[in-house]
Amino acid sequence: MRILQSMKIYADNAATTRLSQTALAAMMPCFSETYGNPSSLHSVGQKAAEALYAARAAIAKELNCDAKEIYFTSGGSESDNQALMSGAAWGAKKGKKQIISTAIEHHAVLHTLDKLKKQGFSVTLLPVGEAGLVSAAQVEEAIGPDTCLVSVMTANNEIGTIQPIDEIGAVCKKHGVLFHTDAVQAAGTLPIDVKQSGVDYLSLSAHKFHGPKGTGVLFARKGAMLETLIEGGAQERGKRAGTENLPGIVGMAAALHEACEKREENVAKLLPLRERLIEGLAKIPYSMLNGDRNMRLPGNVNFCFEGVEGESLLLLLDDRGIEASSGSACTSGALDPSHVLLAIGRPHEIAHGSLRLTIAPDITEEEVDYIIASVGEVVAYLRSFSPLWKKTHG
Amino acid sequence: MALYSEKVMDHFRHPRNVGVIENADGVGEVGNAKCGDIMKIYLKIENDIIVDAKFETFGCGSAIASSSMATELIIGKPVSEALALTNKAVVEALDGLPAHKLHCSVLAEEAIKQALKDYYDRHGIAYDPKPLEPCDTCCLPEQEHDR
Numbered sequence A: 001m002r003i004l005q006s007m008k009i010y011a012d013n014a015a016t017t018r019l020s021q022t023a024l025a026a027m028m029p030c031f032s033e034t035y036g037n038p039s040s041l042h043s044v045g046q047k048a049a050e051a052l053y054a055a056r057a058a059i060a061k062e063l064n065c066d067a068k069e070i071y072f073t074s075g076g077s078e079s080d081n082q083a084l085m086s087g088a089a090w091g092a093k094k095g096k097k098q099i100i101s102t103a104i105e106h107h108a109v110l111h112t113l114d115k116l117k118k119q120g121f122s123v124t125l126l127p128v129g130e131a132g133l134v135s136a137a138q139v140e141e142a143i144g145p146d147t148c149l150v151s152v153m154t155a156n157n158e159i160g161t162i163q164p165i166d167e168i169g170a171v172c173k174k175h176g177v178l179f180h181t182d183a184v185q186a187a188g189t190l191p192i193d194v195k196q197s198g199v200d201y202l203s204l205s206a207h208k209f210h211g212p213k214g215t216g217v218l219f220a221r222k223g224a225m226l227e228t229l230i231e232g233g234a235q236e237r238g239k240r241a242g243t244e245n246l247p248g249i250v251g252m253a254a255a256l257h258e259a260c261e262k263r264e265e266n267v268a269k270l271l272p273l274r275e276r277l278i279e280g281l282a283k284i285p286y287s288m289l290n291g292d293r294n295m296r297l298p299g300n301v302n303f304c305f306e307g308v309e310g311e312s313l314l315l316l317l318d319d320r321g322i323e324a325s326s327g328s329a330c331t332s333g334a335l336d337p338s339h340v341l342l343a344i345g346r347p348h349e350i351a352h353g354s355l356r357l358t359i360a361p362d363i364t365e366e367e368v369d370y371i372i373a374s375v376g377e378v379v380a381y382l383r384s385f386s387p388l389w390k391k392t393h394g
Numbered sequence B: 001m002a003l004y005s006e007k008v009m010d011h012f013r014h015p016r017n018v019g020v021i022e023n024a025d026g027v028g029e030v031g032n033a034k035c036g037d038i039m040k041i042y043l044k045i046e047n048d049i050i051v052d053a054k055f056e057t058f059g060c061g062s063a064i065a066s067s068s069m070a071t072e073l074i075i076g077k078p079v080s081e082a083l084a085l086t087n088k089a090v091v092e093a094l095d096g097l098p099a100h101k102l103h104c105s106v107l108a109e110e111a112i113k114q115a116l117k118d119y120y121d122r123h124g125i126a127y128d129p130k131p132l133e134p135c136d137t138c139c140l141p142e143q144e145h146d147r
């Protein structure tokens, strides 16, 4: 097989992204100059407090909310946990114990819902159909007098499908139900405006939009109940204790600003390349695109290839300089393949042969063509000695 | 730290004995598609010696490497030795496998046993069924972890 040794293509941006130079430059002084504790009264502490204040204001501006509605967390998982626990606490207070979500949420949401189930909440997970989408009508139908909270992700991390968040927000408002959205995968390619979408809680994670790892945001609308998960000092207005991760927060603010500023430009670059990738991979026999063809993130491509297993596919692509991901159970050490692929109706054996390519705007047409050719070669090679392939299509 | 040893990667990248033996004396297939691994082993046996072995595998890196190593370990050996091959021997020959991948080596052991059972059945050779019973180790439950 032809291998271009020099190629190095990172196509796993849904897992994490490379820190942007702008974010890095913004972070550096926080280590050497603004290293104080924002709670300290001396000069270096107050400098840190100012940087924290500025970062909060900058993020609030991007999300179209008040700075007081921004809470810094350790990332998407913590934000999701805190949002759901808060919505549930409000429900418990009101005697409402039903929560509505979807079958394809991230485990940060699904596992928190499992925990809430054990605490006596009833959880309705809406099916998403083969396209991987839910509708506002489905949400409205599921809402009852007992519903306290709806949690629907803005965009899915595996198949990239984009949910009708604004419409769902309107339905929730109409019925007086709290609404959380995990927007972790959306930042940078989809517009985020918490006023327009009418969300009460929204989760973000910096490392998904070229910011640093271990830092995130929970937006909580003023007046929406907020539970404290981490007890201690009075940081984040008593809602999240712990000395602030200032370098992370400042880097996140810089990354978010850059991502929002370049959003349209980046989307314009990504879309034709995503289309080229999808069209190229669709030519591989017995391949199928996962997730809706149109309502999907501009950088997300996810395919299943019959008769091959995802981990071996990934390892051979890695040998060719292509870094990607798979929903195969073997890649995660899980019992079952991706719950998302199962939820869109892929049988187990086909879900094991999935490949997720999540591209960044710096990818070139030549690299896309190289990916298409490489995936085609590797799939054909693995099928050449796959008993499953022979059984079904031999 | 890399997921796999150099040995595993070598056998995964350059699997030995891939393919089919036409008119094989014994064929064994184990695993199932639902769990993400199927292993099929073909044996050519002459005078009680395994003169050739080939495999076809649908599965992850360690499944392919385990099949490759297992065939290497039995070629040229008497049937009795192949019958005694353990998954542990396959793992050792591969310089280890991650804990959650050990079942791949078990599949390789079982595939060989199934092929030998098939050989006995086809040739009307009486055998002790005990060591040939498949142990049901398809998927081992592990933690899920998504990104």
Ligand SMILES: Cc1ncc(COP(=O)(O)O)c(C=O)c1O
Pocket: A014, A074, A075, A076, A077, A078, A080, A106, A108, A153, A155, A156, A157, A182, A184, A185, A205, A206, A214, A216, B146, B147
């Ligand atoms: C949709 C979604 N939600 C939540 C998370 C968790 O974010 P973090 O890794 O920052 O905790 C991720 C990424 O892992 C994600 O893709």
